[in-house]
Amino acid sequence: MTAAQRWRATLLSILIFLAFLLLWHLAARPAAGTATVDPAYAALVGNAAASGGQTPFPGPADVGAQLWHHVKDPFYDRGPNDKGIGVQLGYSIARVLLGFSLAALVAIPLGFLIGMSRVVYSAFDPFIQVLKPISPLAWMPLALYTIKDADTSAVFVIFICSLWPMLVNTAFGVGAVRQDWLNVARTLEVSRLRTAWQVILPAAAPTIMTGMRISVGIAWLVIVAAEMLIGGTGIGYFVWNEWNNLSIANIICAILCIGLVGMVLDTVLARIARLVSYRE
Amino acid sequence: MTQRFLQVQGLAKRYIQRDGKPGAPVFDQIDFDIDRGQFVCIIGHSGCGKTTILNILAGIDSASEGVVIMDGREINGPALDRGVVFQAHALLPWLTALQNVEFGVRSRWPEYSRDQVREHSKRYLDMVGLARAIDKKPSELSGGMKQRVGIARAFAIQPKMLLLDEPFGALDALTRGTIQDELREIVRATQQTVFMITHDVDEAILLSDRIMLMSAGPYARIAETVDVDLAADRTRASMHHDNRFYEIRNHLVDFLVDRASHSQESTAS
Amino acid sequence: MSLFRNPFDAQSRLTCGCGRHASQADHDRAIGADAAQARAVEGAVMRALFPQDDLRRRFIKAVGSGTALAAVSALFPLAMAKEAFAQSTGPLEKQKLKVGFIPITCATPIIMAHPMGYYAKHGLDVEVVKTAGWALIRDKAMSGEFDAAHMLSPMPLAITLGAGTSGAVPWTAPAIENVNGQAITLSMKHKDRRDPRTWKGMKFAVPFDYSMHNYLLRYYLAEHGLDPDTDVQIRSVPPPEMVANLRADNIDGFLAPDPVNQRAVYDGVGFIHLLSKELWDGHPCCAFSASRDFVTRMPNTYQALLKAIIEATAYARDPSHRKEIAAAIATPNYLNQPVTVVEQVLTGTFADGLGKVMTVPDRIDFDPMPWQSFGVWILTQMKRWGQLKADIDYQKIASEVFLATDAQRLMKEAGMAVPAGNKTFSVMGKPFDASKPDEYVASFKIRRT
Numbered sequence: 002m003t004a005a006q007r008w009r010a011t012l013l014s015i016l017i018f019l020a021f022l023l024l025w026h027l028a029a030r031p032a033a034g035t036a037t038v039d040p041a042y043a044a045l046v047g048n049a050a051a052s053g054g055q056t057p058f059p060g061p062a063d064v065g066a067q068l069w070h071h072v073k074d075p076f077y078d079r080g081p082n083d084k085g086i087g088v089q090l091g092y093s094i095a096r097v098l099l100g101f102s103l104a105a106l107v108a109i110p111l112g113f114l115i116g117m118s119r120v121v122y123s124a125f126d127p128f129i130q131v132l133k134p135i136s137p138l139a140w141m142p143l144a145l146y147t148i149k150d151a152d153t154s155a156v157f158v159i160f161i162c163s164l165w166p167m168l169v170n171t172a173f174g175v176g177a178v179r180q181d182w183l184n185v186a187r188t189l190e191v192s193r194l195r196t197a198w199q200v201i202l203p204a205a206a207p208t209i210m211t212g213m214r215i216s217v218g219i220a221w222l223v224i225v226a227a228e229m230l231i232g233g234t235g236i237g238y239f240v241w242n243e244w245n246n247l248s249i250a251n252i253i254c255a256i257l258c259i260g261l262v263g264m265v266l267d268t269v270l271a272r273i274a275r276l277v278s279y280r281e
Numbered sequence: 282m283t284q285r286f287l288q289v290q291g292l293a294k295r296y297i298q299r300d301g302k303p304g305a306p307v308f309d310q311i312d313f314d315i316d317r318g319q320f321v322c323i324i325g326h327s328g329c330g331k332t333t334i335l336n337i338l339a340g341i342d343s344a345s346e347g348v349v350i351m352d353g354r355e356i357n358g359p360a361l362d363r364g365v366v367f368q369a370h371a372l373l374p375w376l377t378a379l380q381n382v383e384f385g386v387r388s389r390w391p392e393y394s395r396d397q398v399r400e401h402s403k404r405y406l407d408m409v410g411l412a413r414a415i416d417k418k419p420s421e422l423s424g425g426m427k428q429r430v431g432i433a434r435a436f437a438i439q440p441k442m443l444l445l446d447e448p449f450g451a452l453d454a455l456t457r458g459t460i461q462d463e464l465r466e467i468v469r470a471t472q473q474t475v476f477m478i479t480h481d482v483d484e485a486i487l488l489s490d491r492i493m494l495m496s497a498g499p500y501a502r503i504a505e506t507v508d509v510d511l512a513a514d515r516t517r518a519s520m521h522h523d524n525r526f527y528e529i530r531n532h533l534v535d536f537l538v539d540r541a542s543h544s545q546e547s548t549a550s
Numbered sequence: 551m552s553l554f555r556n557p558f559d560a561q562s563r564l565t566c567g568c569g570r571h572a573s574q575a576d577h578d579r580a581i582g583a584d585a586a587q588a589r590a591v592e593g594a595v596m597r598a599l600f601p602q603d604d605l606r607r608r609f610i611k612a613v614g615s616g617t618a619l620a621a622v623s624a625l626f627p628l629a630m631a632k633e634a635f636a637q638s639t640g641p642l643e644k645q646k647l648k649v650g651f652i653p654i655t656c657a658t659p660i661i662m663a664h665p666m667g668y669y670a671k672h673g674l675d676v677e678v679v680k681t682a683g684w685a686l687i688r689d690k691a692m693s694g695e696f697d698a699a700h701m702l703s704p705m706p707l708a709i710t711l712g713a714g715t716s717g718a719v720p721w722t723a724p725a726i727e728n729v730n731g732q733a734i735t736l737s738m739k740h741k742d743r744r745d746p747r748t749w750k751g752m753k754f755a756v757p758f759d760y761s762m763h764n765y766l767l768r769y770y771l772a773e774h775g776l777d778p779d780t781d782v783q784i785r786s787v788p789p790p791e792m793v794a795n796l797r798a799d800n801i802d803g804f805l806a807p808d809p810v811n812q813r814a815v816y817d818g819v820g821f822i823h824l825l826s827k828e829l830w831d832g833h834p835c836c837a838f839s840a841s842r843d844f845v846t847r848m849p850n851t852y853q854a855l856l857k858a859i860i861e862a863t864a865y866a867r868d869p870s871h872r873k874e875i876a877a878a879i880a881t882p883n884y885l886n887q888p889v890t891v892v893e894q895v896l897t898g899t900f901a902d903g904l905g906k907v908m909t910v911p912d913r914i915d916f917d918p919m920p921w922q923s924f925g926v927w928i929l930t931q932m933k934r935w936g937q938l939k940a941d942i943d944y945q946k947i948a949s950e951v952f953l954a955t956d957a958q959r960l961m962k963e964a965g966m967a968v969p970a971g972n973k974t975f976s977v978m979g980k981p982f983d984a985s986k987p988d989e990y991v992a993s994f995k996i997r998r999t
Binding site for chain 1: 653677678679680681682683686689690693694695716738790791793794797813815816817818819881882883884885886887888890894900901903905906907
């Protein structure tokens with residue numbers, strides 16, 4: 002893309018965003034209520050209810066104001082149930098990284114072993130196929146029941162859900178290494194261990210990284226849902242807390258943050274993936 | 282009778298058909314010998330099992346019947362004393378040209394220091410004319426250069442025997458010509474024992490001391506062996522001036538046109 | 551207060567008010583000047599109840615829990631009874647505690663004890679942890695992650711009986727958090743359809759199956775001839791989601807704890823149809839609960855914790871404090887609601903959703919006594935709706951969970967006038983006799999047994 006094209010693309014993005022904001026602003030305007038009420042009553046209820054309507058969906062200005070409010074002071078801590086959005090994101094990211102790392106430590110070696118042998122692959126396959134589609138929200142009660150500690154359960158649920166893409170991709174990547182390269186290693190009398198480390202691993206690395214990218218996306222998705230269920234700390238808890246207060250503006254702020262962090266996580270892994278990629 | 286360097290006796294290859302019964306052999310009763318320092322080519326149409334024979338010699342495939350004895354010992358699996366140049370260069374794409382050759386050198390001489398490995402590899406890359414491209418990845422090299430790297434890697438481990446599986450098949454005519462000359466020079470200089478598969482009749486005549494002609498499968502055999510009794514210092518440019526060249530060439534072409542194609546059954550090869 | 555001093559003064563030792571120090575001066579120094587006055591008076595009252603020191607100590611030791619306090623406080627101004635426990639409090643076994651709560655106004659005493667310093671006053675470092683739902687708070691309490699928890703008053707009974715849980719664990723409800731404080735709220739579109747007999751086919755939400763809300767709603771519907779299982783739909787919805795569900799027309803109404811009802815009014819989504827106190831004035835709602843294990847293994851900590859909560863309850867009972875409490879607990883750390891919503895609930899001056907401002911001062915009230923009859927009533931309703939299948943000994947279970955019987959027995963021994971047996975009450979005009987639970991269950995036309 003030339004520089005001129007890039008400029009045009011950026012401009013177009015901005016225009017789309019502005020158009021969206023305008024539509025949102027128009028759609029969120031409260032429907033004018035017609036009832037007139039006694040001022041003493043009006044003082045006791047929200048603005049919209051005072052004129053007989055319902056509290057509307059917040060407009061972009063409200064959300065913008067809330068966002069600014071959070072960004073100004075993201076790391077405050079006023080007690081166990083009220084911490085700044087930066088702190089909450091920190092907790093969530095920490096849990097994700099922990100669960101994801103554990104999953105990687107298990108999935109990649111196991112995937113390797115499975116991929117190297119057709120027999121082992123077939124033996125494990127039915128279990129993988131059955132366990133893979135299980136939703137994290139279904140694992141949660143089981144985890145809480147056996148592990149009992151909510152934080153550990155959350156990390157476990159992340160572990161069990163981000164395990165599968167890495168496992169499957171690693172097994173696939175390892176199994177799909179070009180026979181030619183394996184033959185080269187064989188004719189050079191390279192030991193099985195060296196072959197695994199110096200031929201199979203680099204060959205499968207791009208596929209493994211793809212699996213990791215998918216997994217981190219899933220892990221981030223899962224943590225928000227898990228935290229909404231267990232409460233305590235984290236961005237999921239933040240969303241739930243704001244839901245209690247029916248503060249849609251805050252929920253939208255949280256959603257934006259969730260999206261941004263998800264994007265960052267994916268970008269980091271994409272960069273790493275580029276380091277190990279190769280063209281044939 | 283003194284023992285020949287390489288002896289192939291009674292080689293046959295059979296695959297199991299879909300219904301579980303063994304099918305007709307792709308080839309059988311393959312017998313030939315190769316002396317040290319000889320360059321032997323095998324020519325035949327596709328499907329007669331040439332690559333399979335090469336793979337068996339390399340040790341990455343096994344025969345249904347027969348035995349291969351090299352230097353007095355039966356071969357059983359791949360080994361460093363037989364270097365292979367594959368049809369598709371089979372370079373590891375995440376390594377540079379130099380690293381690819383070093384990979385081979387390190388496997389052969391694990392006791393070498395890093396500098397020794399590097400020196401050794403660079404020497405062989407130099408030999409194939411790639412001194413300036415050693416830090417390029419395979420995706421940055423042309424087809425001819427990639428194949429040269431493959432040759433360098435195979436030579437670098439100084440194998441007792443070199444196996445080449447249609448190494449120049451994917452190259453254009455001009456590049457092919459250049460590399461053939463280079464190969465001939467290297468082989469003559471190192472007295473390397475070589476077994477090569479090719480489709481190119483001219484190439485076979487240029488490079489080899491003996492040409493084996495295989496009939497088509499199933500039941501493919503070595504129909505004939507032709508001694509290439511041309512001048513030892515022949516080159517591509519000078520070769521065809523020799524009358525004998527055309528005699529040999531016509532004979533080979535005749536064979537390929539008639540006798541190699543007598544069987545039309547498709548077999549796995 | 552001085553009423554009580556005279557008859558018994560002659561028998562008391564020449565010691566300080568609490569009886570542990572050689573003189574009042576020593577006591578003052580030990581406890582702190584500002585509490586000294588109160589202590590002295592309280593000590594006198596306690597000595598009035600139990601003239602013999604050793605009987606007093608035996609009573610405390612035998613009950614060993616806040617039950618005595620609860621029992622006594624129902625009869626006397628709370629401040630008096632405080633001193634009773636100073637006698638037997640030893641060193642705290644555990645100072646850092648976690649107490650779970652659900653962000654509703656029922657938990658006011660548990661919540662307000664944090665910002666208003668009641669826990670700290672008793673040497674406890676309590677973290678009040680906002681929890682996402684009743685099932686979760688039950689699981690965390692049962693697993694020990696919470697030392698004590700805010701629960702719906704039927705829950706300790708259910709846990710003890712193993713109903714709805716994986717195993718039966720003996721649980722206790724040493725104090726009731728609040729009485730009244732719920733309401734039936736309907737969607738705005740039903741403002742002309744307030745006769746319950748027309749409610750066939752509607753969908754209602756309650757916070758949890760084992761809750762007063764469920765039982766009260768069912769009772770109300772049954773009294774108007776509707777079978778709650780076949781004529782309407784009742785589902786469990788977490789309170790924070792109720793207003794949104796009402797707004798989205800997923801439900802037609804709910805019987806929920808505040809501030810959900812008031813919030814629905816605030817957002818113009820629903821109106822308050824009936825306060826729960828109209829169904830049964832003085833009904834228990836939520837309880838402060840702990841496992842029997844916690845109560846027996848860590849009695850000192852338990853007492854300190856209970857003291858803190860009971861003091862908070864006493865403070866909350868006074869209507870003049872309600873506004874101050876509303877401001878303290880409405881913050882994002884606790885209820886996370888607009889202050890005016892919480893204020894309207896606690897003060898009882900509120901907007902009803904249909905344009906009128908109502909004044910019902912005891913819309914919510916705080917009274918810690920865990921009457922056994924409450925427990926029996928809850929058990930009858932659990933039986934009535936099929937949550938309990940087996941035959942049970944109502945009295946026995948209620949007494950083991952709602953720790954009131956021991957207190958009553960000992961109080962009788964001490965020669966006090968004790969309300970006979972149980973607290974009597976009527977629900978929607980029908981009197982309840984706790985000594986005849988089976989007949990009560992059988993007396994309903996609509997039931998599952």
